[in-house]
Structures are given as structure tokens and as C-alpha cells.
Amino acid sequence: MRLKGLSVAVVALALVASGCGARLDEKQRVAAEAGAGSRTASGAPTAGSPSAGDAATADTTPGATPGATTPGAASGATATTVAGGGGAAAACSGGATDVGVTGNSIQVGNVSTLTGPVPGLFEGAVVGTQAFIAYLNSQGGICGRQLKLKVGDDRFDQGEHRNQVIGQIPQVFSFLGSFSIYDDGGAAEMGQAKVPDVGYALANVRGKLAVNFSPQPLPPGWRLGPLNYYKQKFPDVITHVGALVGDVPSAIQAYNGEAAAMQSLGYKITYSRRYQPTETDFTSDVIKMQSGGVQMVIMTGDVTGMARLAKAMAQQGFKPKLNNMAANAYDHRYVEIAGAAAENTLLDQQLPLFAGEDGGTVPEVALFNQWIQKVRPGFKPDIFAAYGWASGRLFEQAARAVGGALTRASLLAALGKIDNFDSNGLVAPAGPASKRPPTCYILILVKGGKFQRTDEPPTGYRCNDGGFFSAG
Amino acid sequence: MHDFLRYTVLGLVVGSGYAVAASGLVVTYQTSGIFNFAHGAIGMFMAFVYWKIHVDMGVPTLLALALVLLVLAPLLGALIERTMMRSLYGASTGAALVVTVGLMLTLLGAAYSFWPQGTARILPEFFAGSQFKLFGLVITYHQATVVVVAALVALFLRLLFYRTRIGTAMRAVVDDPELLAMNGANPKRVGQASWALGASLASLAGILLAPLVNLEVLILTLLVLNCLAAAMLGRLKSLPLTFLGAILVALGENYIVGYGPGNVGSYRGALPSIFLLLVLLFLPQARLKSGRLVGARAPRVPTLRQSVISAGVFVVVGMLLSGQMSRSDLATYGGGLAVGLIMLSLVLLTGYGGQVSLCQLTFAGIGAFVMGRYFTGGSMLGLVVVAIVAGLAGFLVSLPALRLQGLYLALTTFAVGRGVDLLFFSNSHVFGYGGQLAVPRVKLPGLSFQGDRAFFILLLVTFAGAGVLLLALRRGPFGRQLAAQSDSEAACATLGLSLVATKAIVFALSASIAGVAGALYGGLRGGVTQNDFLVLVSLAVALSVYVGGINTVTGALIGGVFFAVLPTIGAHFPKLAQTQYLGTGMAAALIGRFPNGIVGLISNGVDRARRQFAGAGIHERAMEVDGLAAPAS
């Protein structure tokens, strides 16, 4: 048993949330929108299948889909899940065409951090993937093949992650939805074996692999859209920013990207401190920020830490104009723990309100939540689950394009053509094939103890506020 | 000025919380002679129980408090005393630490099982919603309650220990249970009362702090680490000084954030460890203790012939098995061997030398770092340099330790380990971007060990070789000297032995071995991360080697395999994922009963069987016949 990585465990969440956002520069965004227009509605191979319902949301002719029409929001706001170039559905006959594939099943693998000093760290990723697979199988699978998921636990250990990956490579057709702090372990082996890896990559090494296709690629850097928004809305605030950063490589990395992006826009971070995850009291930081005239607070850390900071701020009567916690504060625990202190927290994230609030306007959100409950009753979906589901969607799209003659190589080729993907609205559109991060985002405000969208658009994303700042 | 007052008042408030927690720790030590690493865990567990009773089941506050503090916590304390602590009276420092750390892990596992993470459980503050301002700082009534309770606890303890019979008996039972028994008190009862009181105090701290800190398993358990420094200032006996220490630590943390130039505020988390280290270094030198510890019977040391043969058999069997192992298994068991090598270094330092080190992984980390950073080619010279550098580090660590013994020595190593975690390993210049460092596999001229099986065999040979060398050392003059020093430092001093030199040498040697093990471990896995060598892992490794058997080479092997394999068992039975904590915890907690671990169990069993076969009354000399009692140990 290893008591490792306590600090990493507790702050690990920071990484994801902050990471959940990638950038795009303007040119690429325009191209994406153009591409969106070229896809065919009925070109979706699923047209005739019971999953037709999804096809509806897969479509986006500008104005045709909800949320795409508000000014300021890009018209290509909801990209299609049927990527431009996906082509028509391929023929569906085929037997055991590759490793892990039989006439009626596809074995996919997943190595995530499930146990360790903080049990269940990225369990959501597995649950999300399982939920999608259950849904997909209920629709008949892909070309009559049902998906089976093999889950490996890396127990918060890089060496173990590598072991698990190596162990699964000869057994699975593809990896799906793996989520781990140590996902660089085994990356080289995946690349060498040319095994498709559809999943959200945290480590750069994995993200850069030719075989990795992330539902939301994340190169180092930060999304400029929200930063431009804040700059415009609260101009006098951005020169007095206070930042708390979890002292964990992933959080530091994310923060560095954000800070660089901020500085490029003229923000001034007047106070910053790295904190240990075992620290329990942020009051002295609050005092420092209060007397220092900080007007905007950002924090890259774990949910409970952010809740603690919010409480300390409220208690000392420190009300900065902008309390901009990291996106992973979009979590029921944040409002439960912080209570009234969470009020007016403003977040930006590159997914819709996937925990259910957007279920009415984004059918995929409702579907996602429905199947999560089927697979794990009572489970409250988190961002990892959303990425798990979205990974499943990406896999499905590519696999359908290949059809019956399903091989690793053909899947990789199909994936390589999907460069405008948004999981039917569950994630902001991005380009898995070219590893192009998304630039669209939504704003979330905490009001009355609940998360709600704020400012425009009421549905869809804001896409015109800025691109992506690349940081080395 | 205004801010200064705010930081100061904040320090007093937060410090009072530390003080309540620390005072319970001191009380347990004073009344049982055992330093309870699980103090925070007990508090955490009872805080969850209180939540269950008060928030989940709706029992009114006062009744719930009375139930937890006056009934359930004392029961838990008495149970702990009865099952684990009673056999620890007079035991070695290492055994006592291992048992309490084992208890901590057991409680962690139990808490995770009963209250799975993922939902937020809120423990409301007392007098929630009410607050007031003092010198510009807003304080809630709950926080004020903590200060008041701290003061009341201090008063209560003073009265208890100096004005009541039971209190005096509690203080006496540590020094002289026989004398106490002669005066009519029952030492066992008194012992139970002491642990009951300690558990109650821990629970009080847990219930008071959980609303402020969040009801979280790990955070609450580790809070005790911040209290160590405070408890040490009071030398684990003076409550007033403990309180002062707690306040000082809290004040220091705030001032660092408030006034530290540049990035210094980020090191706030390291302050309790630095404070602890300073306090330990400036403690007045303790007298050499005389009076024997109730020692565990150390097993016989095998002859050169026996150990070489055992080693040979071990390597051959290992090689044969390795042909059947999957890559994954090779990695797992190879890891076990590498960790086993680290455990060998502990057998040398703690098992033979009687010095408890809680930072062995720190040296392993230094070894991996040197190899990965400076010898990317994997040359053997790298291992040599690693041994030297790690040895030097061990020597440096031993310097403050030279004046200290037993528990204080152990805590010093703990503080050093924690300090290195926070200041060195987590520094991005050390472990690079992403906190990872690639480590090459060592190669001999003409021989590469890139293949997994080849490297596994290298590890087999290295472990076996190290084991044989260690046993040879044990059989020789230095080994005798270590055993002698471990048995009685006072006697050694009166024979003209400079204890200081021996301590430094054995620390350096054991650190060297750990460093090399770290470099090999890194090579096995291709790279290491900063989290591989945290001081908490040192604790886990120490636990495992005690479970295997701290004073034998076989024990190190069993410990290494145990450490590497136990998590994989948990992986095969996801429902039993908590077995990692529970399994290791409970095994370690039994060390009090079985101080020589699994090896001890086996050898005792064999001895007993032999005695039965050979008839009663046999002279002990018969057991000298062959070293089969403990294989390769």
C-alpha cells in the first residue's frame, strides 16, 4: 500500500478543471465553422439507427440548432459530431478484424486512477465511459458489435499505470476514456504499438501522441475568451489580481499558462501564493489580499480548498469584484461546503452545465445524466464523467465511419479526419485530429446556492471573445 | 499595524485549535509512554461518528457531544489499549511507532469504508452564523469557543494530574507500574483510563476543528503533524509550553504569509516541520538511559555458508520463476525487490542498530535523483556516486540525531523527511516540469539490463548479495558493536565506545544502501515522480518491514513483497480496495504482540515444534544446531 501523492491527490482536480479548456486561434476557429457547414445531416451513419435522436443534435446549420443564434456567439457554436469529412456510413459486415474485435464485440481498455490515498479520484471518468457504452450497446452497438470495457486501476502510481497499459495493449482494440495523473506512463508503448487512445490527455507526452485523440485537446496555454470578457466587463479589476495555486506540478503548470495569458492582456497579478493541500486556513491570504486591494481572485486548486477560501473571504468581509474560481468549482460540493459564501462566484468553463442544469436545452446533457444514473445510481457526474462520455462519442463517430472492417489502423485514420467535435454539445467544439483546443466557453454564476449560466448566450457558447494563448 | 493585529489574533485562534489537539498527544505520551501517531486519526474518526449521530441521525447537540466524548471515545481508547498498546509497555521506539502508525492506517481505512468520499459532509459550527470583530479580524463564535475550550482543557488537565488520585496514578504508571501496583492501584485499569482520556481529547479536537477545516478523512488525520512541533516544544510533558508552541507555530504561519518577501509565503506549509526540527535540535541533551527495554528475541544469525547457500537458492529460484512472469509481474515483484533493498537498509539501521529512521525513502529519492539527473547513460559509476552522495546525506541527517535517542531521533528524521519533501522534492528544478524525472537502467560493460527479465535478475542478485553482505557484517565486529549499542548504550559508553561515531557510520551506510535502491527502483520503472519518496511512503515502508521482520534479511524480503503485492490484491477485488489501508494497518498494529513480524512468527513456531519433538527441558544449546529457524535470516 502506498500513501503516495497525498498532495497530488487532493489538488489533482485542479489540473483538469483548469485544463478543461484549450485554445484556438481565430483562423482555426473560422475554418472549423466552415467545416461544420459542410457536414451532411444524413451523412451520419446513425441516421437509420435508433440513435437518430442524437443525429438531430449532431446537426448544426446555423440557426437550426438552439443556442447558435445569439449575437456574439459563434454560429458554429455547436459543431457536428459527424465530422466534416466523415463521409457516409460504411458497410457494416465484418468479423474478427483486429485485436479485441470479434463479429459481435469490441473490447476497449481504460487505465485510470481509481484507488490511492484519495479513493475514487478519477472514478467519474470510468463511470462516464461506462455510461456511454451502456447507452451505445442499448442502441445495438456499432455495426452489431457491442462494446466491452476493461478497466485498470493505476493506484496513483506512474509505474503501475505503465504496467496496466502494457498489460492491456495485447488485449484491447483501443483505449477509451483513460484518465490519470500519471498518464505519461505507457504513452511510449501505446505510440509504438499504434493502439488508438481516445481520451482526455493530461500529460503532454500522451497528448502529443499521434494515436491520442482527446475530446478536448489541451496544449500548454490558456483560453483568452474569458480573460477578454473580464477585461471588458471589469476593467479596473484586472490590474489587481490575487492568485492561490495548489503546490502540485499539474496545478502549477495550468496556472503558469493562465498567468502568461493574463499578462499578455495587461492583467497584473499583485498577489500569488502556492499552498500545500494540507493547509486548512486561508484567512491570512485573505487579510493580505484585502489590504493589498485585490479585486479579482483566482484559484487553481481542489474543490474543498476553493470552498474554504470562499468561506474565509466571506467571513472577513472581503468581497472582491470578481471571484473567479477554477472551472472545477462547478461541483455540488463547492456550494454545499461554502454555503452562502459561494454566492456570486463566477466561473468559466468549456462545457455546458453538464450536471443537468442544461438538460433542457442540450439533449446530450439529459442523455448523459440519464445513463449515468442507469449505470451508477446516485452518482453525481463530474467533469471527468463528461469527458468519459465525450470520449465514447468520439470513438463511436470514428468507428461508424470505418464500419465493418474495423482495424486499429482504419480507426486511427478515421479519427484523423475528425477535427470538429463537440459530443453533440456536451463539450465545446475542438479539433481532436489536429489537437486543436476549443476557444468557446460559457460563464457560470453561483446564485441562490445553484449554478446558472450568466450573460449570453442562454444556450450554446461564447466563441467570439478570443482565441488561445500558447505558452511554450 | 492593523494587519499585524489581525494576523496575531488569527494566530491565537488557530493556535488554540492546534493546542487542543497537541495537548491530547502529550497526555497520551505522559500517561502511557507511547507517542501516538494515530492521535489525529482517532479525532478524525470520532468527528465522523459525531457527524453521523448529530447531523445524520438528528440527535441534539449536547446529547451527541456527551455520547461521543464521554462514552464512545473513551470506549475506543480503552479498546485500543487493550488490544494493541498493552503489549507495548517497555517496547522499543520503533515498535511503538509502527503500531500507532498501523492504527492510523486502520482508522483511515475504516473511515473510507464507512464514509466514502465524493459527498460533502458538513459539520456545522457551534453557534453558527454568529461572529464578532476583534482588532479588525472577524471571528466566529465557534472559533472563540475553540479558544475557550483550549483554556478549559489546560485547566482541567492541570487539576486532574496534580490534584486527583487517578491523575497522579496516570503519571506514575509510566515510570513504575510495579510501584503503582504495590500502592493498590491497578496498572492495567489506569492504563485504560489514560487511553480513554487521550481518545476523548482527540475527539474533542476533531469535533472542534472539523467545521473549520472540513470533515475530510485525510486532512483531519494529518492535522496531527502540525501539532508535533507544539508538543515537542513542551518536551512532551509541559502542557503550558505545548500551548505556547501551538500558538507560535500558528503565528509563524501567518506572519510568513503576511510578511514573507517574494515567494516565502509558499513555504508556510513547511513551517511546522522546520519548527519541529529546530526544537529537536535545541533540546537539552538527554542523559544516556540505562535500564533495559523489554526486547524481542532476535533470531540466530546464520553462518556464512548458510547465508551464501540461501542466497544462491534464492537467486536460482527467482530466475526460474521470472521466466514465467508477465511484464507486469516482473515490474511488480521487481519493485518489491527494490523496496526490499530499502528495507534491508532499515534492517541495518533499525533492526541491528536500534536507531529508528522515518525518512529512508528520502535517501532513496536522492539516489534516484542523482542517477536520473547526472548519469543518464546508466553507468556503474553512477551507482557509486549515488552511494557516496546518499551516504553523505545520511551522515548529515545523523548529525542532529547524534545527541538524540529513541523517539526524539525518530521524530527528527520525520521532520527532516517532511522538510525535504516540501523544500527539495517538490521544487520544479529537482523533478522538472510535471514533477517527473527519467532514470536510466544501470549497465555493466558488455551487459545491458534493458530487458525486463534481465533487470529483474539484476535486482535478485543485488538483493541477495546485499543480504549476504549484511549478514557478514552482522557476524563481524561491527555487527556485534551495533547489537551491543542497541541493547545498552550506557554500557557501551562505559566500555569506551564513542556512540556518536557508530551512529554516524550506520546512518551513512544505511542511507547509501537506500540511495542505491532508489536508483535501481527508478531504473526499473523508467522514471520517478516527486511523490514516490514522500515521508508518508517512508512510514509505509517502515511498517511493512516490521511486518516482515525488522531484524532479519528474510523479513526485509517479505516486507518488500508485501509492500509491492498488497495493492495488487486490492485491485483484483475492487470492493476490498480499502484493504490496502486496513490490511497494512492491522498487520502493523499487531507488531506489539509479534515484535519480530512474520519471520518471528515462523521462527517461534518452528522453535516450539522443535521443542515438542525433542521433549521438554531441553537445553537451549540444542537450538544452536542449525540455522533453519529462520531461513536466510
Next chain:
Amino acid sequence: MPLLQVDEVSVRFGGVMANQGVNLHADAGRITGLIGPNGAGKTTMFNVITGLQDPTEGRVLVDDKDVTALKPHKRARLGLARTFQRLEVFGSLSARDNVLVAAEIRKRWARDGSDPKAVAEEVLERVGITHVAGERVDAMPTGMARLVELARALAARPRLLLLDEPGSGLDESETEAFGGLLLDLAREGLGMLLVEHDVDLVMRVCDLIFVLDFGRIIAVGTPTEIQHNPDVQAAYLGAEDPDDADHAAEELTHS
């Protein structure tokens, strides 16, 4: 010139005065006794002499040099050795190894070219425990273990040996032999300071006796003088241990 001199030594523990103004000395080739009731402060004196305890006042001199500030191991290297009232044997080692390790330790600081193994055998033979040399000491009866401790101290080739109740646990004949051994050693030039409850033994072997009571020296003299000293009789009759007092009183008044 006395080998050892204790000069006005006082020791205070907290509020308790364990020794007060103690003066005593021991010579080479002589056996000096230190007796007194339980709790009189004898072991504390030993601790002060060997350096395990700092005196509150006073000095300890060896060969006329002030060693009060010296660490225990340094004093040992001047030729002091001791046994302990509560056994401090190396329990996990055999009797032979106990003695051997002492000889090895000595070899390192004395650099006299001695062969530790030979020294160990010789000492074991001398003390008469060769037949149990291979046994672990923590498995031995107390009396035997005390002999091991004595042998261990002898292996350090001391000039002055402090013996703290070496005879307890020995029966009549063993005590007899033990006394003979001490006398032999004295004849060979070894100085000894002996703390003992066995009054017979003390009277038989000692040349000079110091009597401690409540931390002070109340009498000094030859065995005969001590036996007839009324202060001593009073001290022993008022002793805590009734058996001790009876027996002692008997011895004192009837010899």
C-alpha cells in the same frame, strides 16, 4: 596517590538531594567498599563517577586529574569500568560475544595490538563461565548474567572496576568463589569499588569501607571499625528493608 577521588560531590534531582558532600577515594590493588541502606545514593555515586550523571557540585578526579567534565566514554578510556545494578548486558548476544565486543571496542581506542578473541577467552576462563559462553545472555539466570557483565568489564582491562551489587543472585558457594576472584584481581593490581548488600562478602574482601546513608557519608574505616560504629548500626537498624536490617545488625554485633 589514589586512583579515584570523589571530592565534595552533591547531586540534586528536582527537589531531592540524592547525594550531599560526598568524599571518597579508591586505590589500585585495593578493594574499597561502598555500603548503605536502600536508596542511600550508591548507584547515583557510581553514575557520577562514570559520567552518566552530572553532579550538582563537586569534582571527580582520576589520577589527580579533574574528569568531571569528561563524557562517559572518555572516562572509560582512562581505565574505568563498571557493572550495573540493573543488568545492562547485551542480551541479544552470547556471553562470549558480550566479552568479545568489549575487547574489540577496547582494541580500537587502546591500539595495543591485543587479540580480542584471545582476551575474551582468557577472561571467560578467569571468571569461570566458559561452559556457558555460547548461550544468549537474555536466556541466562541473573546470577550468571552478572558474571557475564563482570567478564565484559574485565575485558576492557580497567585499572579501576566499579561493581554495583555483583553478588546478588549468587548462592553461598558462588559468592565464596566470587569473593576469591575479587581478591585475586586485587592482588594483580586492579582497584575496585564495590557496592554490595551481602555484608559477609563486603567484610571479607574490602580493605576500606565507606558508608552512605541518605546521600551522605556517615562513616569510613576498615571492616572492623565499621562493624563497631554506632552510627552505622543505627543506619542499618533503621533501614527500609527489614530483612536487611536484621541480618546486618546480627552480623555487626556478632562478628
